[in-house]
Amino acid sequence: MxxxxxxxxxxxxxxxxxxxxxxxxxxxxxxxxxxxxxxxxxxxxxxxxxxxxxxxxxxxxxxxxxxxxxxxxxxxxxxxxxxxxxxxxxxxxxxxxxxxxxxxxxxxxxxxEKGEFTKRAFLNGRIDLSQAEAVIDLIKAKTDANFDMSLNQLEGSMTLKVRELQNELLSMLAHIEASIDFPDQDVEEITSEELKKTAKHVYEEIDKLIATSNTGRIIKEGVKTVILGKPNVGKSSLMNALLRENRAIVTDIPGTTRDIIEEYVNINGIPLRIVDTAGIRETDDLVEKIGVERAKEMLRDADLAIVVFDCSKELEQEDIEIISLVKDKPAIVLFNKTDLDSKLREEDVSNMLKDKYIITTSMLEGKGIDKLEEKLKEMFLSSEVEIGEDPIVTNTRQRDLLIKAKENVQDALDALNMEMPVDCIEVDIKGCWENLGFITGDSIGEDIIDKIFKNFCIGK
Structure with missing residues (x-):
């Protein structure tokens, strides 16, 4: 340095x-x-x-x-x-x-350089790597839940858990060394049982951490939500209603939205990354055609689709194409324009979109938005999110390392269950210990450190 x-x-x-x-x-x-x-x-x-x-x-x-x-x-x-x-x-x-x-x-x-102050804090031993990652998460937090989760990690919740698991792995290595150093004594059978018990516990604890990664991702990055529908069904009006501002242009002319419009909105502590897309339809307009293709691309990576239908019109072929795009994805269906005479029946759509929740709305009159927000809360906050002292996995790097550590422990358990000599699992236990160390930065290369801190702003 x-x-x-x-x-x-x-x-x-x-x-x-x-x-x-x-x-x-x-x-x-x-x-x-x-x-x-x-x-x-x-x-x-x-x-x-x-x-x-x-x-x-x-x-x-x-x-x-x-x-x-x-x-x-x-x-x-x-x-x-x-x-x-x-x-x-x-x-x-x-x-x-x-x-x-x-x-x-x-x-x-x-x-x-970017992040160099925090990098020095890490290299000088004031914080570990998981805490350093929490610093940038604090700065970029968009909701209270995101901020609290990052603060929890900055205060060492992940560090304490990783250290706890590493100590258990060191205990396993001590048992293995005992069986190797004293081969004439009948200790291997006892050692094997102790190892199985500890390995199962480590496996379960790592699995619990991995299970928090989806919650961590949603709190940190938001639920990627794509608004989908034909032109002029009320998609941009819906986005404006959720944002409580006129962000997207709304006119009676079909095809007004030609490109992707993305904004964040905070609903009950969870950020939604709302994406308003071009209306799905066949068109000869080159720009609009590109927008339609982008809409389909955004849908493929989305966590949720909000599909909007104009209930004042009967179901058309373009509607059926949209239904085919979302039938296998989490989706909420909106029957919009209920202020007009209805020509579309709920069963016309529900028969093709089974298990999809349908809400009747009128963007013009502001009806149904509260029901949509309640449904979003129910889907992604089935239990109230409380950020306590337990660690939550906050990024892909940590999750991938935990998955590798879990595989190491599983390999060790498989070897023990096959009654292989206990010294055969030493490599797996050390591998698990090392992968956990990568989370806190105890065992990590300079190239990875540089990559992490390049995500920071200059001055932090």
């Missing part, structure tokens, strides 16, 4: 009340002293640590004031990175933060 001092703007770009420039490394305080002048003419190092100190950032060449600021320094190791850290709080806006950052870099700091 580089040991030079890094610096970056830690606040989002644009106008704001405060802009923050963060430094981390051995030269942080030295650099700050070169450009900060306190109210009593003292440098930052001459003022109280871990306290915001009033003063000015000045250009070292001519001592002219650059901005009026508050600055704080924190000595290692009790900092975010476990290195010396300085933060300069200036006026928000592009000019002030840029000028101060330029001075910091001229005095010897290096511009930080």
């Amino acid at each position: 580089d040991i030079d001092t890094i610096a970056a703007v830690a606040t989002p770009p644009g106008e704001g009340g405060i802009g923050i420039i963060r430094l981390s490394g051995k030269k942080s305080l030295e650099i700050a002293d070169a450009i900060f002048k306190g109210a009593s003419e003292k440098p930052l190092s001459g003022l109280e640590e871990r306290r915001l100190n009033y003063g000015h950032i000045v250009n070292p060449k001519d001592r002219r004031a650059v901005d009026e600021v508050m600055a704080v320094y924190m000595k290692e190791p009790k900092t975010y990175t476990k290195e010396d850290v300085v933060e300069i709080h200036c006026h928000g806006g592009a000019i002030s933060v840029r000028r101060i950052l330029e001075l910091v870099l001229l005095e010897g700091a290096r511009l930080a």
Whole structure:
């Protein structure tokens, strides 16, 4: 790891009340002293640590004031990175933060890479890899449930569970070593039974963690929900109703929506990634045809389809094609435009879409949206989601490693059930221990670490 001092703007770009420039490394305080002048003419190092100190950032060449600021320094190791850290709080806006950052870099700091502050926190042992991943999840959280889940992981819930399982695996390895070191004593039969008991418990605990991954994905990424139907059946009106704003263009002209429109909406703590698609129909319009194909592609990866029918019209061939697209997917059916005379019967659709829930709606009158939201809650929150102390798997990397660890334990159990010598399972137990270690970063390569931290923003 580089040991030079890094610096970056830690606040989002644009106008704001405060802009923050963060430094981390051995030269942080030295650099700050070169450009900060306190109210009593003292440098930052001459003022109280871990306290915001009033003063000015000045250009070292001519001592002219650059901005009026508050600055704080924190000595290692009790900092975010476990290195010396300085933060300069200036006026928000592009000019002030840029000028101060330029001075910091001229005095010897290096511009930080994406996620480098958190990467240093990980490499210096302040947090493990699962906690580092929780940092970016906290920043990107779109719901309270997502935030609470990420905070739970940041506080070490996954770490504690992984350590607990690894300790059980070490106990298994100790039993194996005992049978190898004392072959003349009758310990292998006892060791085999102990190993089976521990392996079953580890297998069950890993399986429970894997089972949380779908909940974790939904809370973190949202339920990918595609709105599907013919042109002019009310798809864009439905999206606007769920968002409580006029996001999609609504007209009486069929084919208004030609491309994918995607937005997030929070329903009972679960984010829905709502995708409004082009109306499904045969068309000679090249742009609209591309939109129809994109709609079908989005449907293939969707968690849920909301299929909208115009109940003021009889079932047509295009409706039947849409039914064929969603018959094997989780779907909710909306009979829209109930404010008009109905020509479509529920049984016309329910016979072809068995087990699909049908709701009658009128987007014009705002009817039926509450029933749709209740059904969405029922489908994806069958029991109220409560983020407690138990860990929840939050990403694909963790899930894949747990699946590999589970396979290791299964191989060990199979060998034990076949009454193979206990030393034959040593490789499987070590493999499980190592795969769990990849979750926390105890055993992981630099390339994987770099890949994870490149998902972070600069300044974090």
